Amino acid sequence: MAKIIVEVMLKPEILDPQGQAVASALPRLGFTFAKSVRQGKRFEIEVTGDPTPAQLAEVEKAAETLLSNPVIETYVVKIEK
Amino acid sequence: MALDTVTTATQNPDTKQPFAELGLKEDEYARIKTILGRRPTSSELAMYSVMWSEHCSYKSSKIHLKQFGEKAVKSDALLVGIGENAGVVDIGQNYAITFKIESHNHPSFIEPYQGAATGVGGIVRDILTMGARPIAVMDPLRFGLADAPDTRRLLPGIVAGIGGYGNCLGLPNIGGEIVFDETYAGNPLVNALCVGVMKHEDIKLATAHGTGNLVVLFGAxxxxxxIGGVSVLASETFSDAKPTKRPAVQVGDPFAEKVLIECCLEIFKADLVIGIQDLGGAGLSCATSELASAGSGGMQINLEKVPLRDPSLSPEEILMSESQERMCAIVAPEKIKTFMAICKKWDVTATVIGEVTDGERLHITFNGELIVDVPPRTVAHDGPVYNRPIKKPDYIDQLTKSKFEVPLPTAPDEVKAAILKLIASPNIADKSWVTSQYDKYVQGNTVLAQPEDSGLIRIDEQTHLGVAVSTDANARWSYLDPYEGAKLALAESCRNIATTGAKPLAVTNCLNFGSPEDPGVMWQFAETVRGLADAALELGLPITGGNVSFYNQTGAVAILPTPVIGVLGVIQDVRKRTPMGIPAAGLDLYLIGKYNGNLSGSEWAYLHGEIGNASPVADLEMEKRLVNFLLDGQPIFESAHDVSNGGLAATIVESVLKNKIGARIELNDVANALFSETPGRVLVSIKDSATNEIVNLAGKYQIPIYKIGTTGGTDLEINLAVISIEELSKAHTETFPKLFG
Known part of the structure; x- marks a missing residue:
């Protein structure tokens, strides 16, 4: 069944202490690949049946008001099969 | 990417510059040209625009604030006065205390959590900069109506931000206020106070001297x-891809700040810095120009050396950035190795970005190109000064002439209902919902915290020396009469200090007002400053510094004039402090101080949609005697609680609820006696055996005292009105959880 996915990330210019902490922990554990890390969050929303355009519009609205803080974050809504 | 260098500026004098978008007036822009003898480069324009802004230059308030210097009392306790990052006060035993209060109102409206959090972070760095270890914070807050939808967005976010940042730093939050009034809708006030302690010899100043000494930027x-505003410049200069919109929002990282605090304290201990400055508003522009202008020479900065989180930043933006958790120090070359080693130990990025020069100018280069060449004083201190028009607003005379009446309860049932209504109102109701989100006891030195009259912190574990801090403002009185309002706020703050048994020592302030371009607001401001300066002089207390926040208004509606006054006191032995709660049954309750029944500006009037017609008049001579009475009488007081917002009714209920011990009280003219907020009064409880002493003290200090009842039982009885402690507690504590979940 398809899921609606909302991915929320801090805007690129906003400080991300969590991402920074991960980035500085990686080399301590021997991982040397990362130049920088930014951390976000992901919502998986199940609806009955395949998502309709109306539902997607609703999710879009929820993403803007509840799931993300538009002052400092951006979001992407997509469908995952 | 064309860099606007000093050479380019000289060669192209007529390039159009977006000075108006940066908030500079035409004459201010002309003045910059006169100072420099050419048009400013875009980096210089950025620096001047932000340093000459109201926030940084105090251009509308300066002319009034100088009264704080002119009317200042001579005080041996004052070690560092106005002008440095924070004032420093001697409290004895070689300890010095620094404390300051600042506003973070506008950022907190845009993004409540981060705005409030970085407000705490900023004031803590100010205190740290003086060489002190931060030991406590306090947050006076103002919001629109408690049930307004926007308050539901702002209050939980702001409270969580203050708690989140302060708790992560391990700093106890020991007090503050929360007040609701419709004028703060769209303009919440988030003021943050921090207290720090150091030894006398550890005081640090923001100064850069000694040619060849290094300028080190360290921290985040x-x-x-x-840098929202400065993006105008960037978009003019550059058109290529970069993060679309520069945010006005700063995000804080309290763990980085905690590490920075410990790192700085170790650096101070090893005596490695000549001068130090934190980076707050106006970032590097402010730090470099202030350090340089407080020193003897000039300064050379290589801007490309600044470590960047976002490599797309332009030089203008680097100068303006308000990224948090950064400090700037002046370090002698022979000490830089040790300095860097300490930074490395704490995992703090530190970079030498320049040096002190023997010239007189601040030079900033970017990859070898000179982009700033200015006399630092002209940026930091010689900003424009405005003597803005002042006009007493019409509302004052209209109110003075108006008839003012509010319904008052008479029958016992009515009195009971009125008390329950008052103590459940958002301004008087129990604030545990908020304060329980703050860590009050971390570090283990908190003796008293909210809701006590003042916060009390132990400084020395052996001698039990401690300090008390209180913040107060009664904006409604300030609205009715800003001169008296300021005096009354200072008097109340002193009384709160003395009520807990500490001696008032010094004053700080955060003056929150509407637009200075409104002559009525400017009049309120001028009267407030005059009142505060006069009151401090009369009470013999030095003003150690302060902060002004203008433009707190939505459209044409300004906030109530809100001068938040903080007072610091010292107590020789914290074990002897007086708590607010009635500790036992069988004690006598005395009301100290005379009341006049005036209900103007009271909470009771506010609950009936009225503000009243005249502020009380401050009697500072009496307040001084009252403070001495409280300090002298401290050994016989079992409890003491100031009468302020909510009148005697609120004072009695809070004293009863603290330890759930009832009281029986007899009052004449019961409604006025309960709800008038006549200043200069305190409720105390004493043992019967101390009767002679309190009578003698009252005679000695000429303070009227009234025995109004006794303690004990499970009810609060006022004349014939009987309210069980259970009912009181329910009414007092239900409001906040109901409003904010």
Whole structure:
């Protein structure tokens, strides 16, 4: 069944202490690949049946008001099969 | 990417510059040209625009604030006065205390959590900069109506931000206020106070001297935080891809700040810095120009050396960035190795970005190109000064002439209902919902915290020396009469200090007002400053510094004039402090101080949609005697609680609820006696055996005292009105959880 996915990330210019902490922990554990890390969050929303355009519009609205803080974050809504 | 260098500026004098978009007036722009003898480069324009802003230059308030210097009392206790990052006060035993209060109102409206959090972070760095270890914070807050939808967005976010940042730093939050009034809708006030302690010899100043000494930037990397306004410049200069919109929002990282605090304290201990400055508003522009102008020479900065979080930042933006958790120090070359080693130990990025020069100018280069060449004083201190028009607003005379009446309860049932209504109102109701989100006891030195009259912190574990801090404002009185309002706020704050048994020592302030371009607001401001300066002089207390926040208004509606006054006191033995709660049954309750029944500006009037017609008049001579009475009588007081917002009714209920011990009280003219907020009064409880002593003290200090009842039982009885403690507690504590979940 398809899921609606909302991915929320801090805007690129906003400080991300969590991402920074991960980035500085990686080399301590021997991982040397990362130049920088930014951390976000992901919502998986199940609806009955395949998502309709109306539902997607609703999710879009929820993403803007509840799931993300538009002052400092951006979001992407997509469908995952 | 064309860099606007000093050479370019000289060669192209007529390039159009967006000075108006940066908030500079035409004559201010002309003045910059006169100072420099050419047009400013875009970096210089950025620096001047932000340093000459109201926030940084105090251009509308300066002319009034100088009264704080002119009317200042001579005080041996004052070690560092106005002008440095924070004032420093001697409290004895070689300890010095620094404390200051600042506003973070506008950022907190845009993004409540981060705005409030970075407000705490900023004031803590100010205190740290003086060489002190931060030991406590306090947050006076103002919001629109408690049930307004926007308050539901702002209050939980702001409270969580203060708690989140302060708790992560391990700093106890020991007090503050929360007040609701419709004028703060769209303009919440978030003021943050911090207290720090050090030994006398550890005081540090923001100064850069000694040619060849190094300028070190340390702490977090620089990103695009809080440079919203300056993006005008960037977009003019550059058109290529970069983060679309520079945010006005700064995001704080309390763990980085905690590490920075410990790192700085170790650096101070090893005596490695000549001068130090934190990076707050106006970032590097402010730090470099202030350090240089407080020193003897000039300064050379290589801007490309600043470590960046966002490599796309332009030089203008690097200068303006308000990225948090950064400090700037002046270090002698022979000490830089040790300095860097300490920074490395704490995992703090530190970079030498320049040096002190023997010239007189601040030079900033970017990859070898000179982009700033200015006399630092002209940026930091010689900003424009405005003597803005002042006019007493019409509302004052209209109110003075108006008839003012509010319904008052008479029958016992009515009195009971009125008390329950008052103590459940958002301004008087129990604030545990908020204060329980703050860590009050971390560090283990908190003796008293909210809701006590003042916060009390132990300084020395052996001698039990401690300090008390209180913040107060009664904006409604300030609205009715800003001169008296300021005096009354200072008097109340002193009384709160003395009520807990500490001696008032010094004053700080955060003056929150509407637009200075409104002559009525400017009049309120001028009267407030005059009142505060006069009151401090009369009470013999030095003003150690302060902060002004203008433009707190939505459209044409300004906030109530809100001068938040903080007072610091010292107590020789914290074990002897007086708590607010009635500790036992069988004690006598005395009301100290005379009341006049005036209900103007009271909470009771506010609950009936009225503000009244005249502020009380401050009697500072009496307040001084009252403070001495409280300090002398401290050994016989079992409890003491100031009468202020909510009148005697609120004072009695809070004293009863603290330890759930009832009281029986007889009052004449019961409604006025309960709800008038006549200043200069305190409720105390004493043992019967101390009767002679309190009578003698009252005679000695000529303070009227009234025995109004006794303690004990499970009810509060006022004349014939009987309210069980259970009912009181329910009414007092239900409001906040109901409003904010």
């Amino acid at each position: 990397k620089t990103g695009g935080d809080g």
